[in-house]
Amino acid sequence: MNIDNIRQVYLIGIGGIGMSALARYFRHLGCLVGGYDKTETALTKQLVSEGISVTYTDDFTSVDDSFQIADEHTLIIYTPAVPAELHILDQFQQLGHTLFKRSQVLGLISQNRFTIAVAGTHGKTTTSTLVAHILTDSGYGCSAFLGGISTNYASNVLFSNSEVVVVEADEYDRSFLTLYPDIAVVTSADADHLDIYGDKSQLHESFALFLNQLHTDGTSVVKEGLPFNGNIRYAAGIPADVYADRIHIKNGEFFFDYVWQGGKLTDVHLGVPGKHNVENAVAAIAVAQQLKIPEAKIVKALSSFSGVKRRFEYIVKTDRAIYIDDYAHHPEELRAFLSAVRQLYPKRKLTVVFQPHLYSRTRDFVDGFAEVLANVDTLLLMNIYPARELPIKGVDSKMLLERINVADKHIATPDQVKEYVRQHRPELLVTVGAGDIDLLVEPLKVILEDV
Structure with a gap:
C-alpha cells in the first residue's frame, strides 16, 4: 500500500476518536472520504459538516460506488471494535479489498517521518496532546493523531508541513506494534484489556515489544517504577532522571518545578489541574528537550495548554x-x-x-x-x-x-x-x-x- 496513491478512503467505525482523526487527515489531503458507524454522535455530525459522508445503516447499498472499486487508489480502514459479522465489512472483503486496521494505517503514515509515539494504559491522550501543543505553540511544528479532542485546537488531528508526527500509541489489540518510533513514551502499564491479554504479564510483554521497536538511535521516556528499560525515567514528586518537585496549588492552578540533571525550571504553570497531569507534563517536557525546543517556549506552551475534551x-x-x-x-x-x-x-x-x-x-x-x-x-x-x-x-x-x-x-x-x-x-x-x-x-x- 502506497499511501501517496490514495484517492478514496472509507472508514468502518468512522465515529471512533482514532478513526475520525484518520478521516480528517485524508480529507485534508483532498481525498474523497466516507464511512459507517452504528449511531450518530456530535463527532459524526461534525465530520459531515466538514464534507465527509457518514451512513448509520449496515447496508452496502448505502456505500457510494466510488469506494467499491478495489484498486490502488482506494483504502478501506476498519476498527477492531466493530463486529466481525458486519455486512459492510463482509461486502468489502468479497469485492477483493484488502482491509487495513487503523493502527496499520498510522504505521504507513508515520513510517518515513520522525515519529513520537506515546503509549500507556492511561495518560497517553493528555501526554500526546501536551507534546503536540508544545511543538505547535513553539513553532517547531508537527502533525498529530490524538485520542481525544484537543481543546486548544478543537480537533483530534493537527496538520503541518513538518516531518515530525505525534501519535497516540494504543495498546488495545496490540495496535501500537505497527509503529517504529524515534521517541517512545510509556506513561503507565496497569492491568487493562485483560479480555485481549489474559493477564498483566502479557500486557507488559507487549509494552516491552513496543519499546524494542524504537529506532536504533531513538530515545525512550518511561515513567519511573515501570518494569521496562528507558533512556529517560520521569516522575512527579519523587526523584528520577527528570521529575516534578514542589507541586503546589496557587489560586486554584497547579505549579511545579521541573528538575533534570542539567538544571531546573521553577514555578512552571500547568494549564490543567491534577498531579497526574503534572506527571504527564514532565514526560512532555522531556520530549521537547530532546528536540532542543527552548525552555521559555516550553514553559509558555504548558501555561496555555487547555487540555483535552472529557479530561478534567x-x-x-x-x-x-x-x-x-x-x-x-x-x-x-x-x-x-x-x-x-x-x-x-x-x-x-x-x-x-x-x-x-x-x-x-x-x-x-x-x-x-x-x-x-x-x-x-x-x-x-x-x-x-x-x-x-x-x-x-x-x-x-x-x-x-x-x-x-x-x-x-x-x-x-x-x-x-x-x-x-x-x-x-x-x-x-x-x-x-x-x-x-x-x-x-x-x-x-x-x-x-x-x-
Whole structure:
C-alpha cells in the first residue's frame, strides 16, 4: 500500500476518536472520504459538516460506488471494535479489498517521518496532546493523531508541513506494534484489556515489544517504577532522571518545578489541574528537550495548554456549582481524577455519576472500583456500557454497587441522574466514564446553569 496513491478512503467505525482523526487527515489531503458507524454522535455530525459522508445503516447499498472499486487508489480502514459479522465489512472483503486496521494505517503514515509515539494504559491522550501543543505553540511544528479532542485546537488531528508526527500509541489489540518510533513514551502499564491479554504479564510483554521497536538511535521516556528499560525515567514528586518537585496549588492552578540533571525550571504553570497531569507534563517536557525546543517556549506552551475534551473538563464553574466531566474508566484513572478534584475542592460535598465501561473490565477490577468510589459523598452508578461486549452472567452495576462502602449510593438511569441534579443541585458534581455518559453533559449543564 502506497499511501501517496490514495484517492478514496472509507472508514468502518468512522465515529471512533482514532478513526475520525484518520478521516480528517485524508480529507485534508483532498481525498474523497466516507464511512459507517452504528449511531450518530456530535463527532459524526461534525465530520459531515466538514464534507465527509457518514451512513448509520449496515447496508452496502448505502456505500457510494466510488469506494467499491478495489484498486490502488482506494483504502478501506476498519476498527477492531466493530463486529466481525458486519455486512459492510463482509461486502468489502468479497469485492477483493484488502482491509487495513487503523493502527496499520498510522504505521504507513508515520513510517518515513520522525515519529513520537506515546503509549500507556492511561495518560497517553493528555501526554500526546501536551507534546503536540508544545511543538505547535513553539513553532517547531508537527502533525498529530490524538485520542481525544484537543481543546486548544478543537480537533483530534493537527496538520503541518513538518516531518515530525505525534501519535497516540494504543495498546488495545496490540495496535501500537505497527509503529517504529524515534521517541517512545510509556506513561503507565496497569492491568487493562485483560479480555485481549489474559493477564498483566502479557500486557507488559507487549509494552516491552513496543519499546524494542524504537529506532536504533531513538530515545525512550518511561515513567519511573515501570518494569521496562528507558533512556529517560520521569516522575512527579519523587526523584528520577527528570521529575516534578514542589507541586503546589496557587489560586486554584497547579505549579511545579521541573528538575533534570542539567538544571531546573521553577514555578512552571500547568494549564490543567491534577498531579497526574503534572506527571504527564514532565514526560512532555522531556520530549521537547530532546528536540532542543527552548525552555521559555516550553514553559509558555504548558501555561496555555487547555487540555483535552472529557479530561478534567470544566462544564460549569461558578460560586454556586462546579461541574467537571472526565473520561476515566479504569480504577487508577478514577483515583487520579478524584484525587485532583478533592485537592482543588476539599470542603465541597462530592457527587459522582459513574458509568462503568465493559462487563469484563468491571469484573476484572471490581475491587479497585469499589475502593476508589468509596471516597465519594454521593454516588449515582449507571448501568455498564457494553461497547463491543455481550453481557457476562452476574456482572452488572448492582454487583458493583453492593461492594462500594458509601451510605448515599444509587443505581440511576440517565433520566434519574438529571432528576437528581435538578432536585439536589450538587455543589460539586462530576460525570465520569468512557461510554455514552457524555450525552448527559449538556443536559446537566443546562440544569445547573438554570437559576
